[in-house]
Amino acid sequence: MRAYSAAQVRRAEEPLLAAGAPLMQEAAGALARAVREEIRAGTPERGTSAAGSRPTAPVTRGRVAGARVCVLVGSGNNGGDGLFAAAFLAGRGVACDVVLVGTHPHAGGLAAARRAGVGIHLAGDDDGVSVAVRLALRSHVVVDAITGIGARGPLRGPAAGLVTALGDAVDAAPAPPVVVAVDVPSGIGVDDGAVPGPVLVADRTVTMGAAKPGLLLPPAAGAAGRVEVVELGLDALAAEPPDAVRLTGADVADLWPVPTADDHKYTRGVLGVVAGSGAYPGAAVLTTSGAVRCGVGMVRYLGSTPVTAAVQARHPEVVAGRGRVQAWVLGPGIDPADGARAEDVERTFEDALRAGVPMVLDAGALPLLPDGLPAHAVLTPHAGELARLLTDAGDDASRADVEGAPVAALRRAVEITGATVLLKGATTLVAGPGTPVYAQADATPWLATAGAGDVLAGVLGALLAGRSGDVVERPALAAELAAAAALVHGRAARAASAGGPIAALDVADAVPGTLRDLLTGEMMDG
Numbered sequence: 233m234r235a236y237s238a239a240q241v242r243r244a245e246e247p248l249l250a251a252g253a254p255l256m257q258e259a260a261g262a263l264a265r266a267v268r269e270e271i272r273a274g275t276p277e278r279g280t281s282a283a284g285s286r287p288t289a290p291v292t293r294g295r296v297a298g299a300r301v302c303v304l305v306g307s308g309n310n311g312g313d314g315l316f317a318a319a320f321l322a323g324r325g326v327a328c329d330v331v332l333v334g335t336h337p338h339a340g341g342l343a344a345a346r347r348a349g350v351g352i353h354l355a356g357d358d359d360g361v362s363v364a365v366r367l368a369l370r371s372h373v374v375v376d377a378i379t380g381i382g383a384r385g386p387l388r389g390p391a392a393g394l395v396t397a398l399g400d401a402v403d404a405a406p407a408p409p410v411v412v413a414v415d416v417p418s419g420i421g422v423d424d425g426a427v428p429g430p431v432l433v434a435d436r437t438v439t440m441g442a443a444k445p446g447l448l449l450p451p452a453a454g455a456a457g458r459v460e461v462v463e464l465g466l467d468a469l470a471a472e473p474p475d476a477v478r479l480t481g482a483d484v485a486d487l488w489p490v491p492t493a494d495d496h497k498y499t500r501g502v503l504g505v506v507a508g509s510g511a512y513p514g515a516a517v518l519t520t521s522g523a524v525r526c527g528v529g530m531v532r533y534l535g536s537t538p539v540t541a542a543v544q545a546r547h548p549e550v551v552a553g554r555g556r557v558q559a560w561v562l563g564p565g566i567d568p569a570d571g572a573r574a575e576d577v578e579r580t581f582e583d584a585l586r587a588g589v590p591m592v593l594d595a596g597a598l599p600l601l602p603d604g605l606p607a608h609a610v611l612t613p614h615a616g617e618l619a620r621l622l623t624d625a626g627d628d629a630s631r632a633d634v635e636g637a638p639v640a641a642l643r644r645a646v647e648i649t650g651a652t653v654l655l656k657g658a659t660t661l662v663a664g665p666g667t668p669v670y671a672q673a674d675a676t677p678w679l680a681t682a683g684a685g686d687v688l689a690g691v692l693g694a695l696l697a698g699r700s701g702d703v704v705e706r707p708a709l710a711a712e713l714a715a716a717a718a719l720v721h722g723r724a725a726r727a728a729s730a731g732g733p734i735a736a737l738d739v740a741d742a743v744p745g746t747l748r749d750l751l752t753g754e755m756m757d758g
């Protein structure tokens with residue numbers, strides 16, 4: 233999924249609007265269809281909506297006449313989409329109420345809604361807000377058409393009051409309505425994924441023309457629910473670089489190196505691993521497991537005799553000692569204060585830099601980095617490690633700062649280091665110099681377990697080893713491959729978990745099946 237900024241979407245709409253294309257009618261028609269789907273899916277027996285998360289009040293399955301919909305309407309074209317959709321729905325027998333939260337609603341839309349018999353209400357003060365909340369709570373679907381790509385800053389005035397009150401009421405309701413956002417959940421940072429004020433959490437977002445970055449980026453992405461793009465023929469976007477990207481399973485199948493009859497182990501890629509120590513021997517096992525399970529040509533491991541023995545007890549195919557490699561993983565399970573291991577990392581890093589091969593720099597390697605890294609070096613910090621990296625560079629950032637504005641922190645780290653940076657979290661973000669931000673949300677919260685990051689380092693290292701030549705030729709590929717590794721790692725975690733707890737090794741063990749399903753097209757997205 234490729235997401236474009238508000239400015240890019242506006243530029244792409246211009247020629248179509250100038251030529252008289254009925255974009256708002258198309259947008260409103262698609263919105264009304266989505267609302268009808270939600271009404272039809274809202275069976276009390278199953279107790280969930282099509283969006284899958286909330287119980288809804290009873291409606292007879294398959295029928296929309298008699299259902300209730302409440303549309304929250306702002307003063308711009310986003311409200312216009314909502315008003316025309318209300319008119320369409322009323323024409324199908326849906327009981328529609330519109331709540332105006334701005335003083336200048338779209339004139340054509342308002343006239344159409346009035347003609348269709350839609351009830352019009354005003355949420356201009358506290359009483360209006362109370363009435364609106366009651367209308368919304370007795371509805372099967374609430375449509376959020378307050379602001380779209382024209383929003384500036386946090387919601388203010390009656391919009392802020394209504395969204396706050398309704399959000400609380402929806403959270404407390406035994407049978408809350410399904411929330412459908414138009415274009416974006418109103419109040420999110422459309423371009424940066426910020427949540428600067430109140431936002432009504434949606435079950436589904438119907439977005440117009442193309443996805444917007446805030447629908448993919450945390451924290452705002454968490455308010456969007458299932459995202460559906462309505463094609464409006466914005467052909468000009470095809471020539472534009474997207475701002476944010478989410479890879480799908482099919483993308484990963486295209487990126488993953490698959491051996492042919494001409495290959496042998498060395499052409500498939502050899503990965504060198506400097507991970508684990510006397511204090512953290514498990515990190516060596518987990519990192520090499522992640523790599524071996526990806527089907528890399530060979531893994532070479534550098535570490536002490538007892539840790540090497542632990543690695544080989546789990547994976548006898550791992551070869552001990554130095555030799556030629558196509559990529560490195562440096563740092564998991566290494567304390568930078570452990571002089572001997574820190575020296576192993578630093579020495580190997582210098583070798584890797586001279587050889588020009590891609591590398592994954594994780595955990596203990598991060599504080600040891602010099603300035604001016606190549607883009608084919610991929611740093612894999614979590615939020616705490618990224619905060620430390622920025623602070624060491626003079627930016628004074630806390631973990632909370634990184635979590636509150638992760639994209640800005642990520643971009644800053646890329647700028648400071650020159651490297652590609654993968655920021656681990658519930659949504660894993662990746663960017664390199666000049667690349668879009670990749671945002672992957674493929675995992676399960678059960679993946680937040682010790683050692684899971686070591687497995688990811690191994691998976692990414694294996695992928696970089698397999699595509700080493702391509703990455704060196706085109707360093708921007710490193711970010712895309714890092715996003716692909718995050719997808720595989722996250723889906724493997726989901727497969728291993730199936731709703732229950734997992735240990736880090738379970739994730740590594742689930743990688744072959746996950747890759748098989750992705751490569752044979754048996755794993756669907758979503």
Ligand SMILES: NC(=O)C1=CN([C@@H]2O[C@H](COP(=O)(O)OP(=O)(O)OC[C@H]3O[C@@H](n4cnc5c(N)ncnc54)[C@H](OP(=O)(O)O)[C@@H]3O)[C@@H](O)[C@H]2O)[C@@H](O)CC1
Binds near residue numbers: 245311380385
């Ligand atoms: N172009 C087209 O034909 C098509 C456009 N389409 C649709 O149009 C949408 C873009 O419409 P848009 O440009 O009119 O802006 P929009 O998002 O409605 O917001 C402006 C309104 O919000 C208000 N407002 C702003 N900030 C606010 C805040 N913080 N808190 C509260 N209010 C705030 C602002 O108020 P003002 O600042 O003027 O007081 C103004 O009233 C787009 O997202 C898509 O849905 C589709 O139909 C396809 C065809």
Ligand SMILES: Nc1ncnc2c1ncn2[C@@H]1O[C@H](COP(=O)(O)OP(=O)(O)O)[C@@H](O)[C@H]1O
Binds near residue numbers: 659678679721
């Ligand atoms: N809430 C969450 N939901 C899904 N995945 C998560 C969540 N929190 C963390 N993760 C993932 O779990 C892994 C944890 O890695 P990391 O923090 O490096 O742990 P460790 O250092 O113990 O290996 C990362 O891949 C991260 O993206």
Ligand SMILES: [K+]
Binds near residue numbers: 379413416418
């Ligand atoms: K909206």
